[in-house]
Amino acid sequence: xxxxxxxxxxxxxxxxxxxxxxxxxxxxxxxxxxxxxxxxxxxxxxxxxxxxxxxxxxxxxxxxxxxxxxxxxxxxxxxxxxxxxxxxxxxxxxxxxxxxxxxxxxxxxxxxxxxxxxxxxxxxxxxxxxxxxxxxxxxxxxxxxxxxxxxxxxxxxxxxxxxxxxxxxxxxxxxxxxxxxxxxxxxxxxxxxxxxxxxxxxxxxxxxxxxxxxxxxxxxxxxxxxxxxxxxxxxxxxxxxxxxxxxxxxxxxxxxxxxxxxxxxxxxxxxxxxxxxxxxxxxxxxxxxxxxxxxxxxxxxxxxxxxxxxxxxxxxxxxxxxxxxxxxxxxxxxxxxxxxxxxxxxxxxxxxxxxxxxxxxxxxxxxxxxxxxxxxxxxxxxxxxxxxxxxxxxxxxxxxxxxxxxxxxxxxxxxxxxxxxxxxxxxxxxxxxxxxxxxxxxxxxxxxxxxxxxxxxxxxxxxxxxxxxxxxxxxxxxxxxxxxxxxxxxxxxxxxxxxxxxxxxxxxxxxxxxxxxxxxxxxxxxxxx
Ligand SMILES: Nc1nc2c(c(=O)[nH]1)N[C@H]1C(S)=C(S)[C@@H](COP(=O)(O)O)O[C@H]1N2
Ligand SMILES: [Mo]
Numbered sequence: 001x002x003x004x005x006x007x008x009x010x011x012x013x014x015x016x017x018x019x020x021x022x023x024x025x026x027x028x029x030x031x032x033x034x035x036x037x038x039x040x041x042x043x044x045x046x047x048x049x050x051x052x053x054x055x056x057x058x059x060x061x062x063x064x065x066x067x068x069x070x071x072x073x074x075x076x077x078x079x080x081x082x083x084x085x086x087x088x089x090x091x092x093x094x095x096x097x098x099x100x101x102x103x104x105x106x107x108x109x110x111x112x113x114x115x116x117x118x119x120x121x122x123x124x125x126x127x128x129x130x131x132x133x134x135x136x137x138x139x140x141x142x143x144x145x146x147x148x149x150x151x152x153x154x155x156x157x158x159x160x161x162x163x164x165x166x167x168x169x170x171x172x173x174x175x176x177x178x179x180x181x182x183x184x185x186x187x188x189x190x191x192x193x194x195x196x197x198x199x200x201x202x203x204x205x206x207x208x209x210x211x212x213x214x215x216x217x218x219x220x221x222x223x224x225x226x227x228x229x230x231x232x233x234x235x236x237x238x239x240x241x242x243x244x245x246x247x248x249x250x251x252x253x254x255x256x257x258x259x260x261x262x263x264x265x266x267x268x269x270x271x272x273x274x275x276x277x278x279x280x281x282x283x284x285x286x287x288x289x290x291x292x293x294x295x296x297x298x299x300x301x302x303x304x305x306x307x308x309x310x311x312x313x314x315x316x317x318x319x320x321x322x323x324x325x326x327x328x329x330x331x332x333x334x335x336x337x338x339x340x341x342x343x344x345x346x347x348x349x350x351x352x353x354x355x356x357x358x359x360x361x362x363x364x365x366x367x368x369x370x371x372x373x374x375x376x377x378x379x380x381x382x383x384x385x386x387x388x389x390x391x392x393x394x395x396x397x398x399x400x401x402x403x404x405x406x407x408x409x410x411x412x413x414x415x416x417x418x419x420x421x422x423x424x425x426x427x428x429x430x431x432x433x434x435x436x437x438x439x440x441x442x443x444x445x446x447x448x449x450x451x452x453x454x455x456x457x458x459x460x461x462x463x464x465x466x467x468x469x470x471x472x473x474x475x476x477x478x479x480x481x482x483x484x485x486x487x488x489x490x491x492x493x494x495x496x497x498x499x500x501x502x503x504x505x506x507x508x509x510x511x512x513x514x515x516x517x518x519x520x521x522x523x524x525x526x527x528x529x
Contacts, residue, residue, distance in 0.1 A: 022101030023094050025173040030093015032208055033166035034086045035215025040158040042218045046151050050085035051257045056139040057081055063411040063514030078257045079226040083219055097170050116171040124167025128160050149343025222257055234308040238428035240441045243473050245311035247365045252372045253300050260341040260392050264376050273397035276328035283376055287362055289318045295473035297445055301385035301416055302513045306423050306522040312477050315380050317361030321354050329398055337403040338379055341392040347403035357382050382476045383448030385416040413516035418447025420506040422454055422498035429524035435489055441482035450501025454481040460493040487528045495523040
């Protein structure tokens with residue numbers, strides 16, 4: 001009877017130990033490792049495993065889902081996904097810890113601390129190999145992280161540090177939590193702790209605090225940056241925007257959790273592939289080349305009807321054609337591909353690339369490009385949606401085959417020609433005012449096709465009146481339109497439509513942005529009392 005209950009208690013103790021010793025310790029080690037991975041992301045500038053996994057998640061989304069997220073919480077979504085994977089890796093660490101202890105239970109008791117730490121080190125190294133040989137390739141990061149943008153050795157190093165930290169912490173803490181079966185197995189008392197043991201502990205706690213602290217900091221800064229972009233007030237409600245958008249109010253779209261910070265001193269522009277003379281240009285060389293300046297509007301292909309992912313700037317840069325001619329194209333070149341620091345890529349057929357109007361720009365509104373708009377250089381192509389204008393360009397490659405770019409691979413239109421659009425921005429949708437004289441207006445854009453006409457309707461599209469067009473700043477910019485309106489009291493649905501330079505009317509069929517850009521007329525509701 002007594003023996004049976006002792007046996008029961010021992011079983012219970014074992015299970016408790018397994019849970020607290022395996023799962024609990026695994027969770028501590030797991031979270032420590034995943035936070036450390038994030039912390040190293042900022043120290044080394046290499047994307048974390050969490051970002052590689054987030055990229056995979058983004059690439060699995062249909063253009064529709066992606067488009068939906070972009071309109072709502074994409075910027076925050078990327079940060080939340082990184083946070084989610086951080087938690088998932090921590091929990092994964094807990095489960096692996098449980099398995100580790102269950103498998104090695106007997107032996108763990110026999111090993112001394114040194115042996116356990118050595119085993120933990122080896123275990124961490126095995127987990128690292130599994131990560132870079134299996135998990136990362138499955139997540140699209142390539143064998144040994146070869147395709148992790150800006151990754152390379154620092155990515156391997158960061159993941160190795162995190163995994164070894166995990167293994168060692170796990171094996172070490174498991175020993176500390178050995179079940180107390182007799183007095184000799186009890187935890188050493190504080191006075192009994194040797195100087196060396198104390199120092200080891202102190203070092204461990206410093207690592208924990210640094211790892212978790214910096215990891216938390218990077219999550220907070222990622223989320224703060226994301227929230228800032230998501231909340232960016234791109235334009236003032238109810239007023240006509242200026243012809244040229246201030247750089248700080250120019251819309252920002254990127255696939256990244258953290259955008260690359262490129263060092264101008266070490267940056268090189270490579271022109272390679274099927275060329276006679278590959279080029280390697282420094283930042284000084286690129287900015288010293290003959291440049292041209294022009295105004296151009298960019299619009300994201302994900303911009304909804306009436307959306308604000310559209311802005312205009314004055315850009316300055318060098319001719320892509322000039323670069324390609326300097327390198328000398330070989331026979332058989334059909335496509336020019338562009339590769340960016342963040343792993344983004346794009347391509348255009350040769351004839352498009354040879355259009356003398358295609359620029360590699362390094363200035364925006366009279367200043368060097370800002371980081372979020374692609375410092376030090378980005379492509380500027382007339383008539384195409386934003387996605388065809390890669391930022392942070394570092395390599396241009398002449399190829400004989402069609403190359404599928406980042407968003408095209410995820411289902412978006414490979415030509416991505418801007419569809420004619422128009423918006424009514426003044427007054428704001430849902431405005432209630434009193435009778436008076438109003439100037440209404442908005443913008444119209446067709447990429448490189450020009451705008452010949454904007455019309456608006458005050459009666460849901462039954463009758464149309466001409467808007468007045470302001471002279472465009474250039475052939476590739478939006479056009480501001482206005483009209484004077486002296487309404488009588490009532491409810492109005494204001495609708496707008498445009499026609500391109502050839503008079504081709506804007507497509508009235510409502511279509512969401514994915515996969516080739518939104519169509520349909522923009523309208524707003526106004527009440528005049
Ligand atoms: N390297 C790189 N270039 C990129 C992207 C990106 O994620 N990475 N996003 C593209 C998309 S979808 C758009 S709409 C434009 C946005 O440019 P902007 O942020 O300067 O407005 O950049 C394009 N170029
Ligand atoms: Mo975009």
